[in-house]
Amino acid sequence: MDIETYSLILSALLFAIGTAGVLLRRNAIIMFMCIELMLNAVNLTLVVFSRSLGIEAQVFVFFVMAVAAAEAAVGLAIIIAIFRHYELVDVDRFNLLKW
C-alpha cells in the first residue's frame, strides 16, 4: 500500500476519535476542540485527494480553515456568555430548553 492509502485511514481514525470526544466529554470547550480535530481530519482527506484529482482541493482547505476560525470565535463567545450566567461549561447542566 502507498502513503495515500495510509493517510486516508489516518484521517478516518482522527475523525472517529473526534466523534468519540464530542460524544464522551461534558466540557463544552473540549467538545469544540474535538470539532477542530474533525475539521483537520477532513483537511487531510482533501490534501490526499488533491494529489490525484487536482490541486483545487487544497483551496478548499483554506475555506475549511476560515470556517473553523469563524466557528471558534463565535462558539467561544457563546461559551463565555453561558459561563457568565451559570458559572460552568458542562453541557449536560444546560437544560433550559429541554422538556
Add this chain to the structure above:
Amino acid sequence: MIVDFFFVLFAVMAVGGAAAMVLARNPVASLLYLVMSFFALSGIFILLDAHFIAAVNVIVYAGAILVLFLFVIMLLNLGPSKRPDLRGTMYRMLGIAAAGAVFGLLLITLRDGHTTSMAGGMGQATMDAMLQSRGAVGVIAEPMFRSYLVPFEITSLLLLVAIVGAIVLARRRAP
C-alpha cells in the same frame, strides 16, 4: 524508506495526541495534546507535497485558533474537573459504538473514492512538474484567485460577521 519512517512517526503522534486530548482531565493539557496532534498532521501534509498547507496549518490552526482556545480556558479559569468529565458507562459504550460506526463508514467511502481517484488521477509525475514550475504557493494561488475568487471574497464577509457576532455575544450586558 525515510518517508515511511516519518509517516509512521507523525501518524503515531497525531493519533496519540488526539486520544490523549479526549482522555486528559485538565483542559490545558488536553489543548496542548491537540497542538501536538496538529503539528504531526502538518508533518504529514509535507510528506504529501502540500508544503504551503502545512505552513498555514501550523501558523493559523496551531498558532492562532488553538491559542484562542487557550485564552478562553485561562479566562474562565478551568482547572482539572472535580466531577468526572467523561460521561457515564451507558453513554460511554454508546459513544464508542457510534465512533466505531463512523470509522467503518468512512473507511468504506474513502476506499471507494481512493480507487476511483487513482484510476483517473494525474499521478506523481504531473504533481512534481507543477510544483517545480510554479512553486508550492503559486500552485494553490492560481486556482484560488482565478476559479474561486468570489468564494474567497465571501470568506472575508464570513469572518467579518464572525467578528461582529463574537463581540456582540461576549459583551458584558449593561446592568
